[in-house]
Amino acid sequence: MKSGFVTLIGRPNVGKSSLVNSFFGRKVLIVSDKPQTTRNRIRCIYTDQEHQIIFIDTPGIHKPIHRLGEFMVKVAIQAVKGCDLILFVVDASKGFGEPEMEMCQLVRFSKTETFLVVNKIDLIDSYGEIAKSAQKKCQCFKKTFFTSVARNQGIQELFQAIKSSIPEGPMYFPEQMTTDRPLSFQVAELIREKVLLLTREEIPHCVAVIVDQVVEKENDLIYIAATIYVERQSQKGILIGKDGSMIKQIGTLSRMEIEPLVGRRVYLDLHVKVKKNWRDKDFIILNEIGMKDEIE
Ligand SMILES: Nc1nc2c(ncn2[C@@H]2O[C@H](COP(=O)(O)OP(=O)(O)OP(=O)(O)O)[C@@H](O)[C@H]2O)c(=O)[nH]1
Ligand SMILES: [Mg+2]
Incomplete structure (x- = not known):
């Protein structure tokens, strides 16, 4: 059997999580058009008869302005250590800029085999240029791939x-396991994805979702209580919406994806709470959304 750890790095929004989903042929990670969607290192485990590949999705590398952002970048840097292959993902329409040069240093330092993945080639005709420029600026790519998810x-x-590139190795995880994150995390991520989908401007970045309770009820029903944290009262108003219309929509869309995940009917009880500046200060929330343990 061949097995190995494959880390995806890249600036926010280049399509790292989308690529992992396309390898699986279904959604295992949340995706959105807002940068900084992924906040944690998340392992997704692909197993077939001859391979076990552990994809490590990471938050996009950016210049952090909050403590949450600092955690995210540290997490991405740590995920490069000790993996078997790095997928260095760039957006064909964005070019090879400063964030990529910083990632080059990281890759060089790790001495790990690295593939350059030029994604979103559907957006631009001259996508070969970015690959040439990347090879010139950073001679650390073993191969280049052009993709469109x-x-x-x-x-x-x-x-x-x-x-082909991963080494001979053991089966690290049980066959049926697809992620190292608990169900409560996956549920919270799906709810956050719906918030990202339905809101704009500063709200997507200010939101944290924590699942407070999962209770098995009679008649194949699961009760799930979750809290959506925001930083300001005005943001709470937007998330609740006129006569509760927004929170209702978030709930309905989330439930449609949580039910197949848990294989039961779900009663989803959503609450919105204000926690000022949680991204900078609130270690309870940072811990709950799985940030603190990543860097300790
Ligand atoms: N046109 C086009 N859009 C794509 C492609 N791949 C991904 N996207 C879109 O790009 C956006 C970002 O995708 P994500 O997979 O969330 O990007 P990411 O790199 O994981 O972003 P972060 O988690 O924020 O670091 C989403 O709206 C995707 O649907 C592609 O090949 N072509
Ligand atoms: Mg992502």
């Missing part, structure tokens, strides 16, 4: 190359 182009070729 949106059009399902280049995905299988990349996936095959990943399978």
Whole structure:
């Protein structure tokens, strides 16, 4: 059997989580058009008869302005250590800039085999340019792949190359396990994804979701209580919406994805609370959303 750890790095919004989902052929990670969607290192475990590949999705590397952002960048840097292969993901329409140069240092330092993945090639015709520029500026890529998750182009070729490049190794995780995160985390992420989908401007970045309770009820029903934290009273108003319309929509869309995940009917009880500046100060929330333990 071949097995190995494959870390995806890249600036926010380049499509790292989307690529992992496309390898699995279904959604295992949340995705959104807002940068900084992924906040933690998340392991997704792919197993077939001959391979076990542990994809490590990371938060996009950026210049942090909050303590939460600092955690996110540290998490991404740590995830590069000790993996077997790095997928260095760039957005074909964005170019190879300063964030990429910083990631180059990281890759060079790790001495790990690295593939350059130029994603979103559907957005631009001259996507070869970015690969040339990347190779010139950072000579650490073993191979280059051109992908479009949106059009399902280049995905299988990349996936095959990943399978070929990982070493002989043991089965690290049980066959049926697809993520190292508990169910409560996955549920909280799905709710946060719906908030990202339905809100804009500063709200997506100010939101934390914590699942407070999961209780098995009669008749195949599961009761799930979750709290959505925001930083200001005005944001709470937006999340609740006129006559509760927004929170209702968040609840309905979340439930549609949580039910197949848990395999039961779900009663989702959502609350919104204000916690001023939690991204800078509130260690309870940071801990609950799985940030603190990552860097200790
Ligand atoms: N047009 C186009 N859009 C894509 C492609 N791949 C991903 N996207 C979109 O790009 C946005 C960002 O995708 P994500 O997978 O969340 O990006 P990420 O790199 O994980 O972002 P962070 O978690 O914020 O670091 C989403 O709206 C995706 O639907 C692609 O190949 N083409
Ligand atoms: Mg992501």
